[in-house]
Amino acid sequence: MSLSPEVVAELERIVGAGGLVLTAEGRMTYECDMHTFYKGAPDAVTLPVRAEQVQAIVRVCRTARVPIVPRGSGTGLIGGAMAPQGGVMVAMNRMAAILEVDLPHRTATVQPGLINLWLSDAVRERGWFFAPDPSSQMVSSIGGNVSTNAGGPHCLKYGITTNHVLGLEMVTGHGDLVRLGGKTVDRPGYDLTGAAVGSEGTFGLVTAVTVRLTHLPEAVKTVLAAFRTVVEASETVSAIIASGMVPAALEMLDEAIISAINAGTGAGYPEGAGAVLLIELDGPRPEVEAQAERAAAMCRERGSLSVSVARDETERALLWKGRKEAAGAVGRLTAAYLLQDAVVPRSKLPQIMREMVAIGERYRLRIANVFHAGDGNLHPMICYDDRRPEELERAKEANEELLRACIALGGSVTGEHGNGLDKSKNLPLQYAEADLNFMYRLRGVFDPDRLMNPGKLLPSHPACGEGFRPQRPVLPAGTWV
Amino acid sequence: MSVTARAFGGALAAIVGPGGATESPTACAAAAVDGREPRWVARPRTLDEVARIVALAHDETLAVVLRGSGAAQALGAPPERVDVVLDLGGLDTILEHNPEDMTATVQAGVTAGALAARLAPHRQTLPLDPPGWTTRTLGGIAAAAASGPVRLRYGTMRDLLLGVRFVQADGVMTWGGARVVKSVTGYDIPKLLVGSLGTLAVIGELTLRLHPLPEAEATCFIPVGSLEAAQELTASLVDSTLQPSRLELLDAAALAASGLPSATAGLVISFGTVEPAVRAQQAMVAARAARAQTRVETMGPGFWTTYDRMLARTGVTALRVSVTAPRLAPTLAEARAALSEARSMVATACAPLGLLRLAVGPGEPAMLAGAIERLRAFVAADEGSVVIERGSTALRSSVDPWGPVPAPALALMRGLKQEFDPRRTLNPGRFVDGI
Numbered sequence: 026m027s028l029s030p031e032v033v034a035e036l037e038r039i040v041g042a043g044g045l046v047l048t049a050e051g052r053m054t055y056e057c058d059m060h061t062f063y064k065g066a067p068d069a070v071t072l073p074v075r076a077e078q079v080q081a082i083v084r085v086c087r088t089a090r091v092p093i094v095p096r097g098s099g100t101g102l103i104g105g106a107m108a109p110q111g112g113v114m115v116a117m118n119r120m121a122a123i124l125e126v127d128l129p130h131r132t133a134t135v136q137p138g139l140i141n142l143w144l145s146d147a148v149r150e151r152g153w154f155f156a157p158d159p160s161s162q163m164v165s166s167i168g169g170n171v172s173t174n175a176g177g178p179h180c181l182k183y184g185i186t187t188n189h190v191l192g193l194e195m196v197t198g199h200g201d202l203v204r205l206g207g208k209t210v211d212r213p214g215y216d217l218t219g220a221a222v223g224s225e226g227t228f229g230l231v232t233a234v235t236v237r238l239t240h241l242p243e244a245v246k247t248v249l250a251a252f253r254t255v256v257e258a259s260e261t262v263s264a265i266i267a268s269g270m271v272p273a274a275l276e277m278l279d280e281a282i283i284s285a286i287n288a289g290t291g292a293g294y295p296e297g298a299g300a301v302l303l304i305e306l307d308g309p310r311p312e313v314e315a316q317a318e319r320a321a322a323m324c325r326e327r328g329s330l331s332v333s334v335a336r337d338e339t340e341r342a343l344l345w346k347g348r349k350e351a352a353g354a355v356g357r358l359t360a361a362y363l364l365q366d367a368v369v370p371r372s373k374l375p376q377i378m379r380e381m382v383a384i385g386e387r388y389r390l391r392i393a394n395v396f397h398a399g400d401g402n403l404h405p406m407i408c409y410d411d412r413r414p415e416e417l418e419r420a421k422e423a424n425e426e427l428l429r430a431c432i433a434l435g436g437s438v439t440g441e442h443g444n445g446l447d448k449s450k451n452l453p454l455q456y457a458e459a460d461l462n463f464m465y466r467l468r469g470v471f472d473p474d475r476l477m478n479p480g481k482l483l484p485s486h487p488a489c490g491e492g493f494r495p496q497r498p499v500l501p502a503g504t505w506v
Numbered sequence: 507m508s509v510t511a512r513a514f515g516g517a518l519a520a521i522v523g524p525g526g527a528t529e530s531p532t533a534c535a536a537a538a539v540d541g542r543e544p545r546w547v548a549r550p551r552t553l554d555e556v557a558r559i560v561a562l563a564h565d566e567t568l569a570v571v572l573r574g575s576g577a578a579q580a581l582g583a584p585p586e587r588v589d590v591v592l593d594l595g596g597l598d599t600i601l602e603h604n605p606e607d608m609t610a611t612v613q614a615g616v617t618a619g620a621l622a623a624r625l626a627p628h629r630q631t632l633p634l635d636p637p638g639w640t641t642r643t644l645g646g647i648a649a650a651a652a653s654g655p656v657r658l659r660y661g662t663m664r665d666l667l668l669g670v671r672f673v674q675a676d677g678v679m680t681w682g683g684a685r686v687v688k689s690v691t692g693y694d695i696p697k698l699l700v701g702s703l704g705t706l707a708v709i710g711e712l713t714l715r716l717h718p719l720p721e722a723e724a725t726c727f728i729p730v731g732s733l734e735a736a737q738e739l740t741a742s743l744v745d746s747t748l749q750p751s752r753l754e755l756l757d758a759a760a761l762a763a764s765g766l767p768s769a770t771a772g773l774v775i776s777f778g779t780v781e782p783a784v785r786a787q788q789a790m791v792a793a794r795a796a797r798a799q800t801r802v803e804t805m806g807p808g809f810w811t812t813y814d815r816m817l818a819r820t821g822v823t824a825l826r827v828s829v830t831a832p833r834l835a836p837t838l839a840e841a842r843a844a845l846s847e848a849r850s851m852v853a854t855a856c857a858p859l860g861l862l863r864l865a866v867g868p869g870e871p872a873m874l875a876g877a878i879e880r881l882r883a884f885v886a887a888d889e890g891s892v893v894i895e896r897g898s899t900a901l902r903s904s905v906d907p908w909g910p911v912p913a914p915a916l917a918l919m920r921g922l923k924q925e926f927d928p929r930r931t932l933n934p935g936r937f938v939d940g941i
Contacts, residue, residue, distance in 0.1 A: 127830065128745070129741055129830075129831055129832045130830040130831045130832060130860065131744070131831070131858070132830075152745065173690065174690045174694070176688060176690075180688070184661075184665060185688065185690070187694065187697070188661060188665050197918070199917075201914045201917070202914070203912075203914035203915050203918065204912060204914070204915065205915055205918075207889045208830055208889060209828040209829055209830060209860060209888065209889055209890050209891065210828050210859050210860070210861060211651070211653075211826060211828045211861065211891070211893070212828070212891055212911075213891055213893055213908035213909055213911055213938050214908070214911045214915065214916070214919050214937075214938045215698065215701070215702055215706070215918075215919050215922055216651075216664065216697050216698065216700060216701050216702075217915060217918055217919070219664060219694055219697025219698065219700070220693065220694060220695075220697055220698040222694065222697075223690050223693065223694050224693060240744070240745070240746070240747060241747070242747060242749075243747035263606050266606070266608065267605065267606055269629055269718035269719070269720075269721065270718070271717070271718065308749055308779070308783070309747065309748070309749060309779065309783040309786060309787055310783075310786070311780065311782035311783040311785075311786045312779045312780050312782075312783035315780045315782060315783070316780070368684070368686045368687075368688050368689055369686065370604060370606075370607040370609070370685070370686055371606060371607050371608075371687075372604065372606035372607050397688075400686075400687050400688040401607075401686055401687070401688070402688050435685045435686065436684075436685075436686055437684040437685075437686050437688070437689035437691050438689075438691040439689070439690050439691050440686075440688040440689055440690065441688065441690060442690070443690055444690070444691065444692065448691070452691060452692055455684070455691055455692075456681065456691075456692060457680075457681065459674075459678050459679065459680045459681075460680050460681050460682060460692075460695075461692075463674070463680050463682065463695065463926075464682075464692050464693045464695070466925050466926070467693055467695075467698070467922075467925075468693070469925065470918060470921040470922050470925050471918065482692070482693070483692075495678045495680075496678070497561055497676060497677050497678055498554065498557040498558045498561050498677045498678075498679070499558070500517065500558060500561060500562055500565075501516075501517045501520035501521060501558075
């Protein structure tokens, strides 16, 4: 679709010519997020600086029945901040201010375009940080984190984005500027904040976020252990958790990733290691020391090839180096891959890892894994050669089979990346028609015209359409005559 | 279209069996909610029975009022209609506990105490301790978003409910969330239902995230000379690397009611972790207390049981006042002034969160209502709230038990009720603004 001259004029009146991108080259920059497989450039990109402008944009689009797509830094992995149906994109990059820091009450209120790490940077010297730490935190925006309900390595202990969001200001699909929740806890009424976090722009556009800040821990200790097999490492993960500690992070790298990293900068992982476990503990110093020792002992008891405990910040950074380079190192393995974000119950890790190997062999594809083992959140990268369309088809089938296996074990389609265009189609694996229909209706309460980020989060499915009636219980016969 | 009352009773009996439903006057009188007697009381044993009862009532435009343990029946406004009291206490099966995954799935009528007993041998816990928690049902705790002192460390039901099976107002069985500890698939339905007081759906099953029981635990009491000093000391403890499980502020009356040494005010703080870390944190607290010219006393392990009993039983009226943490002392001073005519007042707070609990003794409803409105005006600048957590029918009829909700957010809340319960089948009139 293309926009009418009237709509373009209205948008320019709202954000000014400098806040409007209309050229083909300019719009191309916004055609995809980090899931470059899905492309869709908006018809116009607006760069508002104030909530009132966002509201005015939504009202103009609503009147003209034009789709509205929000975007932060565009670092999502799901085909979220892109415009498959065209329409107007609202890029939040110029709304990136910290509006308030209230340390005595442990909260901060920020604009959605603020880079995640910048908030922690602003309060770290005074002893505080913003706990959600997606791997993209150096570039991803807090508005984007809220939109996808982002996780990160340290959410094993600290929880994901939603556990740290107290309030939102947003422009709903009605075109209203509303404040949900706020600095004080336990506000009367439905938890609209909780419902809106993770709604991926389908309820509206977030214009401010109030978050809880966390005090920096007294001590941090990192342990790295190498194992012969992923299964051995997975069993150690279960044992560590069962022993009653909650590590801040519990990450695993498999053989494919380890060799790719070793071939590159070389984090010095032992040759022949089939899995590397990275265990981080934080908290009061005596707690961290006791637990790090215990975790290291458990790794040794379970036959680890090597165990290193970082003695200082430099050594800690070295142990994390490989993990942080993992995604880049995959580039040495393959030109293209499909990335999954499925979750299995932690106790099913050994089983799913075995199944994954089998699936890889069956489809003759390499599957590399670097993932959040502590909460069972897998990130299999199914590698394929993008010059061979047949391989992509095979990769898609392997992807689907692996996803089904995770769900069959009681898992979930996505643990922290979100649904977007990519994973929405998989929702029917996890949810029945009545469940999908409930979600469809929930979205309609916030966005009756369904113009907010259309095509994302919910699948194209009869249960996500008008007039669908889920099955009701059977009532006793004979009482109605 | 409508069936007779006799036919409805027959249908109920057909669903739950003769013992599962009653219309006896004694039973209905005993089940009255805010003086309104139901025409039937049903106690289903399965979620399928719940769904069929709700569907039946929905089709007949009858009002269903939900009940777990009954602990939160005096939360919210009196219901506008009561036809069926749906007692969910019979749904008392712990369906699953996966110690390795640290998750459990329970029916809504399982009490927090029953689950704790099941988890204890595995040294695991569901860290939720609203007043009187051992006998309260988990479905009720979720519906009321009830919380207690340990929320400081573990959050509330909002942070622990992973998945939920629920019955919509027309009887449709629905599932939201996941069975694993981390999921963002679809919308976060569990959060929508926590705190919705049964006005959108009936919570039937809960999948919960568990935590390890700490190896060692210690509790310290710190007497303080004034409320302001208590707040200052709280601020100093919060701005540190301490990781307390609880940090409660008590006024003089609360100290007396909890059997603590008398003082103008006091803090009670607890730590749960490995033994050496518990001791180190206690030492840190002692150092900060000394700097604040006071001392620390170590309490026995039974203190929190005493404190829980005190919170659950004290006060005819219980108010929950939420402000920002630095406004706690001034808000409490205002509350004292506003409630000076009440026979007694016991104040406690989860101080770092700015969450104040006021347990108020007998007083005229009109006086109490006036005091609540005065307090609401006082906290408005701080975007605070004053909610009646427990109070007489007369009081909750004369003053809005929830207080104001800003208009644009309220429009969305009304929209939710209209979408999911247009016939007002579930708990009609009890929630904010008469939802």
